[in-house]
Amino acid sequence: MKNLHKSPTSLDLSISVLGFASSSSGKQGDGRNVVRRDFDINEVPSEEQWTTTTVDRNEEESTTTIGIINITNGDGGPPTKKLRLTEEQSRLLEESFQQNYTLNPKMKEELAGKLALKPRQVEVWFQNRRARYKVKQTEIEYEYLKGCFESLTEQNNKLYKEVEELRAMRVGSSTKSSHRVYEPFPSSKLVMCPQCQRVTTTITTDHGNCVNS
DNA sequence: GAAGTCAACGTGCCTG
């Protein structure tokens, strides 16, 4: 693995891709001959480099540095490629994101230079990161609203029960007086206890002796 | 092999 930057604060942005012209070679566990070459993450391989096919992620070293994987497609056209950011690149991008949700052109250029990425890659990373953040926020919001919904449902059920209780009370008293006619409960006798937020008929003036509390 | 992750891309909208 070639270190592009030797200072301790700089990033190791070199990557190893199997199947490229060799700077070193070895044998895979399955006995397959492996040819590998290290190259700059931003360096676009030449056409002939693209034509090589072997891809084996198991050959990755203990660091999580990965890089561009090249796979030729059947029609002999240019291969597709997939870049994986290194842990260090991701970490620095994440740090910048924590500081600034969006990029300005200067920041983009600076970050790109610092990370040895193209400005467009930094831009794309931020766009995707914002999208992921939004999804996360939506999930959090969903959980919160779900909690509200559950609590309100519970409250609603309690209130329904209270209404039923009050109706039963009213029916009971009307039976005693042998009145069978439905009479609405006098609203002046219904009060809400400010302490427990429940409607009741038996609250005292100091609000402290609510039957519900 | 299905599902999940993530870099990259295409498109449409907005703003200065």
Added chain:
DNA sequence: CAGGCACGTTGACTTC
């Protein structure tokens, strides 16, 4: 009109 963004999608790769 250029640049930036959100959004949806694609395709390579990983994980289970």
